[in-house]
Amino acid sequence: MKNHTMRRVLAAGAGLALAGTLAACGGSSEGTGEAGEGATAEEIEAALEEGGELTYWTWTPQAEKQIEAFETAYPNVTVNLVDTSGAADNNQQLQNALAAGDGVPDVVQLEYQSLLQYQLPGQLTDLTAYGFGELEDLYTPSTWGAVSQNDGIWGLPQDSGPMAFFYNDAVFTEHGVDVPTTWDEYLEAGKELRAADPDVCIGNDTGDPGLTTSLIWQAGGQPFRTEGEEVTIDLADEGTMRWADMYQEVIDADILCDIPGWTDEWYAALNDGTIASITFGAWGPGILESGVPDGAGDWRVAPMLTYDGTPVNAENGGSAEVVPADAPNKLLGVGFLKWLNSSDESIEAFMETGGFPATVKQLESEEFLGYESEYFGGQAINEVLAGGADGVVEGWQYLPWQSYANDIFADTAGQAWLGETSLADGLAAWQAENEKYGTDQGFTVAD
Structure with a gap:
């Protein structure tokens, strides 16, 4: 839950x-x-x-x-x-x-x-x-x-x-935009929605550390490894950079609403169609049903977006x-x-x-x-959500101090959403601060 x-x-x-x-x-x-x-x-x-x-x-x-x-x-x-x-x-x-x-x-x-x-x-x-x-x-x-x-x-x-792509079918249909299945298509669909109605966003994100780690996981990143007192942090590994390169384009295209999740403004934007889709965990139906009543009958769920058509997923x-x-x-x-x-x-x-x-x-x-x-709309949603569980990449680990890492995210990697730095540089800053904290806590930290 x-x-x-x-x-x-x-x-x-x-x-x-x-x-x-x-x-x-x-x-x-x-x-x-x-x-x-x-x-x-x-x-x-x-x-x-x-x-x-x-x-x-x-x-x-x-x-x-x-x-x-x-x-x-x-x-x-x-x-x-x-x-x-x-x-x-x-x-x-x-x-x-x-x-x-x-x-x-x-x-x-x-x-x-x-x-x-x-x-x-x-x-x-x-x-x-x-x-x-x-x-x-x-x-x-x-x-x-x-x-x-x-x-x-x-x-x-x-x-x-397991993550899935939740979308307001009525919004996509109204504006004649195809529902994306890949991240490249997501970028293009976001641009098309903005062009059709400047007030509509394909999604929202103000720099959520939990979403970020899930998306890095889904891209094949393995930035955190812990073996006893030894911790390795590599927020520039291949999978992490795959996500960062893609998501930098999403940020630069200005297709996401600057609305923090879980706020009254967020629920209102989901209710009135301002936010057209969300990528989050399989617990999402309960959130939408209870918090977005005006969307009843309009929302659908699809498999998590892919990079190349190969189903790969993560937990959120x-x-x-x-x-x-x-x-x-x-x-x-x-x-x-x-x-x-x-x-x-x-x-x-x-x-x-x-x-x-x-x-x-x-x-x-x-x-x-x-x-x-x-x-x-009568969709057998659990077929999609359970299917997403089959594709979760194994081996993911969190940091031993993940709550602290999330707490400092806004001042480091989160600056990328404000246009103050690139995602790559923001992740490097996040890594540096985590390495310092882990060392101060007595861990042996390497990159």
């Missing part, structure tokens, strides 16, 4: 979670699966049958229904739900609890981009010793790859966000649930997490209100693929 808070920059202060990282990277028995840590499937099930209380932090609207189903299956367990409002607030609260050593939840939602921030300092439980490796085949490769890095399994995927957003290393009721937390993100009952409850699954079974089900959306 994705809401507007997931697109905001994470709260500043990522260094709080990174402080002392190198000292913690060796790990302790807590949260590493060593020195007696772990349990068999039978022991986990026995703990759930015996019962107790656990605390779950999340911002997903489906949580109450999932908990109700869980407590029906395990009546001796009480789940105390804490709504953390969104990713930024969630991370800040978790950092505070971990620093204080008090109030740490048993299970907590984290965006994929934030996992390393907590895993490297030893603040997450490695679920390998609880048998979670057996669950790998349940999930898409990209989401499993996000939770299984650095020789451990640090959570279970909740959802996924998405979250996992994890068990903190200091969880007070760890075994119950492990059991609840396993049920939450691998049981059919829980996943189907998650999907009922717009959640886009990370599990292969649900993505391939006839019911899911055959769903025809009234909002999208």
Whole structure:
């Protein structure tokens, strides 16, 4: 599931979670699966049958229904739900609890981009010793790859966000502009729409770091690599430059509205047709249905734009649930997490209100693929969105301090959207600032 808070920059202060990282990277028995840590499937099930209380932090609207189903299956367990409002607030609260050593939840939602921030300092439980490796085949490769890095399994995927091209068909039809399928066609279609109506933009972007990293990923870039305390940053690799060269033309052509995403102005522009398309994750239908009611019947979804006709995709957003290393009721937390993100009952409850699954079974089900959306003019949208999950490039990594990197994006790479620098130079500035920050945090950083 994705809401507007997931697109905001994470709260500043990522260094709080990174402080002392190198000292913690060796790990302790807590949260590493060593020195007696772990349990068999039978022991986990026995703990759930015996019962107790656990605390779950999340911002997903489906949580109450999932908990109700869980407590029906395990009546001796009480789940105390804490709504953390969104990713930024969630991370800040978790950092505070971990620093204080008090109030740490048993299970907590984290965006994929934030996992390393907590895993490297030893603040997450490695679920390998609880048998979670057996669950790998349940999930898409990209989401499993996000939770299984650095020789451990640090959570279970909740959802996924393979990118797609969402467009207002009525706007394109009104102006006689063909819907693009490639980035070159996107550039030309944007120019045609502007020529037909100067107030219409093919899209909007004011320099969104989350969108930027997803588009770099989709272009084949692999700019961030982390192995323990060693981090490599190369924001001039072939894939990154492929995107930058293309997107520089988009910026220079002035075909994007200068309207920040997730604002009232943005929703209004989507409602009245000023913004004709969006490229974002498969969670997009819920955003449009709830926030853009005037577009009902007009919007459609198409596969992600390509560079040369070859379907290649990336993830945009998405979250996992994890068990903190200091969880007070760890075994119950492990059991609840396993049920939450691998049981059919829980996943189907998650999907009922717009959640886009990370599990292969649900993505391939006839019911899911055959769903025809009234909002999208009767289109079987999940066929397109699930197809996008098949093409996600594997191997992507975020920085261990991605929230901080996003925070400094506007003052470095973001200057390209203001015409103050080129994208290539802006990315170089972003890299330099990240190298300095990572070094200051105790990492060995190379380019």
